[in-house]
Amino acid sequence: MRTRPLKVALLGCGVVGSEVARIMTTHADDLAARIGAPVELAGVAVRRPDRVRAGIDPALVTTDATALVKRGDIDVVVEVIGGIEPARTLITTAFEHGASVVSANKALLAQDGAALHAAAEEQGKDLYYEAAVAGAIPLIRPLRESLAGDKVNRVLGIVNGTTNFILDKMDSTGAGYQEALDEATALGYAEADPTADVEGFDAAAKAAILAGIAFHTRVRLDDVYREGMTEVTAADFASAKEMGCTIKLLAICERAADGESVTARVHPAMIPLTHPLASVRGAYNAVFVESDASGQLMFYGPGAGGAPTASAVLGDLVAVCRNRLSGTTGPGESAYAALRVSPMGEVVTRYHISLDVADKPGVLAQVATVFAEHGVSIDTVRQQGKDGEASLVVVTHRASDAALNGTVEALRKLDTVRGVASIMRVEGE
Amino acid sequence: MRTRPLKVALLGCGVVGSEVARIMTTHADDLAARIGAPVELAGVAVRRPDRVRAGIDPALVTTDATALVKRGDIDVVVEVIGGIEPARTLITTAFEHGASVVSANKALLAQDGAALHAAAEEQGKDLYYEAAVAGAIPLIRPLRESLAGDKVNRVLGIVNGTTNFILDKMDSTGAGYQEALDEATALGYAEADPTADVEGFDAAAKAAILAGIAFHTRVRLDDVYREGMTEVTAADFASAKEMGCTIKLLAICERAADGESVTARVHPAMIPLTHPLASVRGAYNAVFVESDASGQLMFYGPGAGGAPTASAVLGDLVAVCRNRLSGTTGPGESAYAALRVSPMGEVVTRYHISLDVADKPGVLAQVATVFAEHGVSIDTVRQQGKDGEASLVVVTHRASDAALNGTVEALRKLDTVRGVASIMRVEGE
Incomplete structure (x- = not known):
């Protein structure tokens, strides 16, 4: 086992960050054995350094996150600040200064994932973010690796x-x-x-x-x-x-x-x-x-919470450290399929629609005609009378969201339809 | 992307193997994009070559599995034969001749995992076996990697x-x-x-x-x-x-x-x-x-079936191929903790015991005394009379398996206990 430690910079020390720091300390021997080298907390960037953080050496705490990621001796930057800025700039700066990055930042990854992956690849560094989706639940790794042949x-x-x-x-x-x-x-x-x-x-x-x-x-x-x-x-x-x-x-x-x-x-x-x-x-x-x-x-x-999210962060940290020791990187962005992302109107599913209607003959026929005109096929209809008014619950077969929207718009114009009480999609059948 | 293909030898072409071969053909482009190089089926070892295998070039089929793994140009051997021999010898031979191995062989891994991991490590090769446990469900990778910091x-x-x-x-x-x-x-x-x-x-x-x-x-x-x-x-x-x-x-x-x-x-x-x-x-x-x-x-x-197991095999195949292209290996055996593996007697859990007893006064007191003498604390007892006989259902608090066994042995010796109808552990509470 290598004795020189890998250096970790922690950006943010809130609910998740403090758990990451705590586990890095209490489980240091396990982490070292699993990585093949010790890992050391080399710096912790926070906004309010006056808030005492149990178990963290005050000498490691700084408010200057930029200087921390620019130090040049950091192996892995763990970003648990959240939000777009300054997280984005700090992550790209970290890559430029030789660090790999583990992030829990869903908003940033969803908005700028492609650019961040490109920055990581350009510098030959890892960008891992299992903690960004569903806390401790392994999802990114299974989707990206276990299902890589499916x-x-x-x-x-x-x-x-x-x-x-x-x-x-x-x-x-x-x-x-x-x-x-x-x-x-x-x-x-x-x-x-x-x-x-x-x-x-x-x-x-x-x-x-x-x-x-x-x-x-x-x-x-x-x-x-x-x-x-x-x-x-x-x-x-x-x-x-x-x-x-x-x-x-x-x-x-x-x-x-x-x-x-x-x-x-x-x-x-x-x-x-x-x-x-x-x-x-x-x-x-x-x-x-x-x-x-x-x-x-x-x-x-x-799907959330300090310790579960920290577990996901630390799993990534171990992987990134191992990659670093063996001089490689894990899977980067895989966007080769470049499929078209369709708008909601093209989504096809079933719908459950509740209508408040006038309680008189012919209403069902009128409503059914509107569905038919828009090519939305009805699976079941249930009528219930209440105090002179009536409600009509329609469950459709599979139809496009655009067709359903057209149907609802037309239904609203019917004199006999007092209101559309609710529209809900039916999934998982 | 590298254009020279990685060569895969398939050992076994039953329910799982034929699915692996099929997906390697039908999803060749996706696999190539995800690996960074094409993968090619270079040989298929089977016992009965006369059985026609749809979609597999007959020229690739051989009965000589040993010669196949010794070819020297094979990058990855996929072992889906099962059982101890000849799988074990073929896998170690594969390592010696420069191949990494993906296996679905639970029996072999459970019996000789340590020796196989050592053989892989000695040759600087990968041994992956996600498919050995619970078919398509990602388990090995999440336990080994996602939870590496937990x-x-x-x-x-x-x-x-x-x-x-x-x-x-x-x-x-x-x-x-x-x-x-x-x-x-x-x-x-x-x-x-x-x-x-x-x-x-x-x-x-x-x-x-x-x-x-x-x-x-x-x-x-x-x-x-x-x-x-x-x-x-x-x-x-x-x-x-x-x-x-x-x-x-x-x-x-x-x-x-x-x-x-x-x-x-x-x-x-x-x-x-x-x-x-x-x-x-x-x-x-x-x-x-x-x-x-x-x-x-x-x-x-x-947890089983040809296609689900093949999915797990192919996920491993992609990972091993990627490792090979980047000149590295994934995580090997991690046995550093070397904890003691205790015998069943030390397991502590709760028990549900049904006894057939004589339907007369004092039986419950006798039974309860036996439990107490063996240090097994009773949570609930339920007595039911039936045709002159009675049944006694005892649910214990947590106790060791050894203590429970001692209790049951002593209960069997009681004149008033006609038989122990069932003993079942209670878990997951």
């Missing part, structure tokens, strides 16, 4: 723990969205401003990263259709139950039937209770992967 | 599809063992001689491999306690249901509480219905991994 057709994932906690609570207690959100906030599962989670921005970044790797195609955050889950109601859950379904916020990356294009999207959807994703409880994450040869795989675990 | 404490897995199919059938239909086995055989899930599956030999080999990797310690097949599932009855399932449990054949690899020793075992066990493994249906496999930092992860998918 053809992935679909990735269907619960990749945001906050929203899964809220939806699970609504499902199990009948609570409304706000009540469930309040509980998530009180328990620390949701942040004071939950926008990034509940509006699907966080999941969309992960969808972009997963789609890119799964399909060997560049998929940017802008390519991902995104719909949050703030409009999901207790009534939707009741409808889902009648269908033998529950509701999850899903990140869905799909190869089109012709194999020539792909889509990536995030939205709430009904999935059958028999689907393995339906039983993912609380803040857990799970990702379902369908491939030609391997069939259906599922990866399940804690 | 400390694994427990691996709890359903790693045999045949037995899971049988147990699932017994659970869902109330069928007895033989009836469920017959159905599994008729549907092709069980072989004509199901011994390797139902007696737990197959799962024990996988447990040895998983424990070795998870604990960085050599664990041989002989170290694994093994108990088959042929004695599981419909009555056991009824008892399990009363406990809110089901019964699964589990491979369990555990680090002792003091962290200084490990155990590996295969036996049927009750697990709570709320445990993610409880809902693994049919012939699917799933492995639950508990670690210090990452918490609870689960990996789920098809």
Whole structure:
């Protein structure tokens, strides 16, 4: 075993960073044995150096992250700051000064992954980011390496723990969205401003990263259709139950039937209770992967939190250190397939639509005509009368999102349709 | 991209081998793009060359596997023959003649993994075997690489599809063992001689491999306690249901509480219905991994079959080819921790024991005294009278297997105990 240690610079020392530092210290012997050389924390860049960090030598702490990544003797930079800047500049500077990088930064990878990979490759360095998607759950490595000899057709994932906690609570207690959100906030599962989670921005970044790797195609955050889950109601859950379904916020990356294009999207959807994703409880994450040869795989675990995310960071750190010792790099960006990324309108799926309609003869015929005119085939219709009004629940066969949108627009113009109470996609069948 | 192809020799062309050959042909362009060079099937060794193999050039087929691995121009040998010999000799010969090896051979790896890893290392070659455990499910790579910065404490897995199919059938239909086995055989899930599956030999080999990797310690097949599932009855399932449990054949690899020793075992066990493994249906496999930092992860998918196993083989093939192009090797054996592998007697768990007893006063006191004398603490007791006889169901707190065995031996000597109807461990709580 080499005795000269590999030097690690840690950018950020919050929930994840402090766990990375702690494990590097407490498990130093194990890490050394697994890497083949000791690893040493050579510097920790933070914004507020006055906050005491248990177990970290104060002499290592600096506010000058740029100087740290420019030192030239750093083997690996671990970036757990998050956000676009200064993380992006620090990472490219690290490559220029000879370091490889391990990052947990989903937003940055989803937005600028291609440029960062190019910068790493230009300098012959590694860029690893298992922690950017679904915390501790091994996903990037299995998709990139274990399935390297297979053809992935679909990735269907619960990749945001906050929203899964809220939806699970609504499902199990009948609570409304706000009540469930309040509980998530009180328990620390949701942040004071939950926008990034509940509006699907966080999941969309992960969808972009997963789609890119799964399909060997560049998929940017802008390519991902995104719909949050703030409009999901207790009534939707009741409808889902009648269908033998529950509701999850899903990140869905799909190869089109012709194999020539792909889509990536995030939205709430009904999935059958028999689907393995339906039983993912609380803040857990799970990702379902369908491939030609391997069939259906599922990866399940804690999708966030300091220790789980640190576990993913450290797995990457060991790999990058090993690569460095053997003078090589791991797999870089694989975008050779360069498939077309289709807009949401081309996505084909099933829909569950609740309409409030006038309770009089002929309404069903009118509604059915609109569906037919737009080429959307109806699977089942259920009519329920309530206080002079009536509701009509339509479940369609598979149709394009564009055709469904056209249908809904036309339905809204019907005099007999008082309102479109909800539209929800049905997935995982 | 390099234009000179990497040469692959395929040993065995049965269910898995023919799928490997097929995908190497149909997905040649994708494999080349992902590896950075084309891969070419340079030879296929089979026992019966007269069996026509669709899509394989007859000129490549040989019965002389030894000559094939000795050719000297082979980059990677894919071994999907199974069994100990001639696979072992062929693999070591392959290393000596400059090839790396991808194997799906669980029996060989479990018995001689250390020697094979040493042979690979001596020659500076790779030995990969993702397909040896749980078919297409990525397990070896996540344990070895993704969790390289974590400390694994427990691996709890359903790693045999045949037995899971049988147990699932017994659970869902109330069928007895033989009836469920017959159905599994008729549907092709069980072989004509199901011994390797139902007696737990197959799962024990996988447990040895998983424990070795998870604990960085050599664990041989002989170290694994093994108990088959042929004695599981419909009555056991009824008892399990009363406990809110089901019964699964589990491979369990555990680090002792003091962290200084490990155990590996295969036996049927009750697990709570709320445990993610409880809902693994049919012939699917799933492995639950508990670690210090990452918490609870689960990996789920098809555990056998030609195409899924081929997917795992090809993922390894891509990795080994990439290593070869960059002049390096992946992680080899990691056995530095060299923890003690404890015998079954030291395993600590809970037990569910059904006794047939005389229906008269004082029996419970007698039985309880025996448990107390052996230091086994009782959690719950349930008495049921039936036709003059009675049954007593005891669920214990955690106790060592040695203490439980001593208890059962003493119980059998009691006049009032007519028989021990069943003993089953309770796991996953």
